[in-house]
Amino acid sequence: MSIQPLGHNIVLEKLKSTDTVTTNGLTFPGDNYLETECAEVLEVGPKVLTIKPKELIAYQKGTAIDMIIGTDKYLVIKEKDVLVRFSLNG
8 A cells, every 4th residue: 555645745654762761660751751753754745845755854743643554553744844854874
């Protein structure tokens, strides 16, 4: 199955965050305290001009729409909700 977003929409896969557990058993919840989320871009709509598939982006928490197809979970956001794009290569 392929997903093709329409207009200015972007389909994302959220990056996994990990919880930290201290030796005393306290759990710190990954990046849940942040106001932004990070994700990898899977597909972009035909009107998206600045973002390309396979890029990493940050977007404001609460702007994404969850979408589940079978057992796969995706996020959909609008191009205007992207705060930054970045590269881990340097």
